[in-house]
Amino acid sequence: MGLIESFFGTISSLTWGWSLIPFLVVLGIFFTLISNFVQFRYFTTMFNVLRSDPEAGKRGHVSSREALLVSVGGRVGGGNIAGVAVAITLGGPGAVFWMWAIAIVGMATSLFECLLAQAFKEDQGDGTYRGGPARYITEGLGREYRWLAIIYAVCLIAAFGLGFNAFQGNTVAGAAQESLGIDRVWTGAGLAVLTGLIVYGGIKRIAKVADVIIPIMAFGYIAMALLVIAINIVELPGVIWEIVSNAFGLQEAVGGGMGAAIAQGLRRGLFSNEAGLGSAPNVAAAAYVPHPVNQGIVQAFSVFIDTIIICSCTAFVILLGDVYQPGVDIDGVVLTQQSLVFHVGDWASYFLTFAILLFAFSSIIYNYYLGENALTFLTNNKPMALHVLRLTIVAVVFIGATAPGATAIFFFSDPLMGVLALVNLLALAMLFPTALRILNDFRAQQRAGKKPVFNPADFPDLKIDARAWSDAAEDASAPSARSA
Template sequence: MEFLEALFGYINDLTWGWALIPILVVFGVFITIMSGFVQLEFFARMFRVLWGGDKNADPNSISARAALLVSVGGRVGGGNIAGVAVAITLGGPGAVFWMWLIALVGMATSLIECTLAQVYKRVDSNGAFRGGPAFYILHGLGRRYQWLAIVYAICLLASFGLGFNAFQGNTVAGAVQEALGIDRVITGGFLTIVTAFVVFGGIQRIAKAADVVVPIMALAYLGLAVLVIIMNIADVPAVFNRIIQSAFGFDQAVAGGMGAAIAQGLRRGLFSNEAGLGSAPNVAATALVRHPVSQGITQSLSVFIDTILICSCTAFIILLGDVYVAGAEGIDGVVLTQQSLASHYGEWSKFGLTFAILLFSFSSIIYNTYLGENALSAITKSKMAVNVLRVAILGIVFLGAAAPNATSVFFFSDPLMGVLAVVNLVAILMLFPVAMRVVDDFRAQLKNGVERPVLDPNNFKDLDIDHEAWDKARWT
């Protein structure tokens, strides 16, 4: 065990330790510039999915809006509540500015990776879509890279499907025990039963659950933050000034100054919105859309919602309160957010935050479970294997909730997420010319007056595209 811990610690140092975050940032800037700032070009179109959508003829289809909500539910989690607090504690208020900046860059990365997921998606035996990095590696780069697709799938299955679900169960049980005094075993049992009902219904039921849970949790949390801002409206300009001053090192109250702000802001922003990690494309591929770029644009909105909106909510709750003191030690993470919220609303608000954590974690669990299933589908087509995985995940969720120390077993999660991010970035870089061909096709149709561009697979005969997936009969 000590050997394995040392090995994965070394992998973690090689990825997250010093190399991966700068690479993700540089890569995001590269995509932004080379695509012509595509995230800004299509920014207005992103919001159409919230109140529009296709009336699809295919009963097995997942709408663009449903795929967006599943993705938002996965991205928005404990990092939006505890992670932002840690970033502010270690990097000062300026970390928030750098989180905003990395979100802007990440929107372009997410658009490109999710567009590729749509291009190379496949129709499975149930008539639903499967796709993601493992699929665009296999069908975009060719069979000679099949080993790379399998490496990616294994890392995705182990990190998101198994490890992170244990941590989410632990987060929920800990928050409920702290706020309500309910035993971890009871919370774990309840969470496991509800999760089982959703995940055994497949992606359709996961999408339906997300359609209910995600809007409630996002709007409720946004509502809390907006009320905090209104109650402290006179202090808002000072908070913005504090963020900017700290971001560029003019506020020296935090050790490390500008460097600490940049490091913490970029790290927490990337961990939160997952742009470039290759997780969101697995869900993006499930949507039935007329053109791959349409879902790429939609998933870019997911990054905006996660970091610009939800993470900013936590930041303003903390910075407009009187609990956080720059440079002080002792209070960080979810406790800082809880106490800051209580400073605005009173002690009762801790219960509201506990409910938010429950919803955030539950949505992440069902999202992570689907990622695990999708990774498994790239390795084997066995339905028995999928059911075994679902049962195993339920056991892991319960174990993580009931026995908090059990999460130490999943020390491999972060290092493997680093590996899958490296693999995904290599694949995107190699397939970037293909992505830009598809984006240019979308642009050309808009320029010619086509309000809703449609992909014609015959215009891309050199690509390994599943023509059945782009049959117009599915959405007409």
């Protein structure tokens, strides 16, 4: 076991420690510059997705908004509560600024990876679609790169489908036991049953559940943060100055100064918003939109919600209070919890427990879908394989919840996520010219005063499933149709 742990530790060092973060940052900046700051040009358009999409509903498709909420449910999790607190503890308030910076850059990366997932998605014959990095690697780069797609798919199942779901089950059960006194067995059983009911409904049921719980989760947490900000409004400018001055070394809150702020901000920001890691494109491909860029814009908005809004909420709650003391090591969740209690009273600890429950559960159903999507690629949609995966994930959630020490078995999750992220970034770099062509097609139609519609016939050199776009032309011309 020691040899295996050492092996995965080396993988983690080679990915997260040396190559992955610089690659993510450089590629994100490159995408931003070459695309002429695409995330800023379409920023106001992003908010249109919050409206319902009647055309998607008519044909039984997963709507752009539903796909957004599923991806938000996956991105928003422990990193937004505990991760931000850890970044501030280890990197000082300046780490928050660098989380913002990497999110802005990551919006462009997410736009392009999700654009590609949409372009190369496959019609499933029942109104749903499948796609993601495994499919845009094989269809975009060619069948000779299938081995790379297989590495990606295996890592996705192991890291997200199994490992992270065990951790999420543990998080939910631990929070319920600590705050409410509920035994882990009961929490694990309830969580396993709920997970089974949802995952056996496929992406449509997952999307419907996300459409309900994610707004409750996000708006509830934002409302709490706004209450804290309102109580401490006169101190807010000082906190913002503290974040900026720390970020550029004008003040030093922790050992390592500006370097620690950059390192922690970038690492925690990337881990939280997942831009470029190759997870969100799996969900993005499931949505019905008239043009791939529509969903790319939507998923850029998901990064904005995760980091610029939700992570900032946690940061302000912590920095506006007196619990945080520079240089004092304290568990991330505890720091956020104690900060909330400091501002509004003991009842806030129960509120945070409820938030953690929703955050973790939304991540479980998101992680399951990533595993399902990867498995369908590996097994060519074999029903028995899906059945085995669903039962396995229900069992993993239960075991993770009831036996806290069992999560140590899944030590390989972070290293494998590093591998799949590196594979995805290599594919993105190689497919960027294709993505830029699709973006330019969208822009050209806009300049001509048209509602952009993707026509596979305009890209005869690309292996695109024309059936996945058969509804787009008709619906985009309808009076009720809208762009995301």
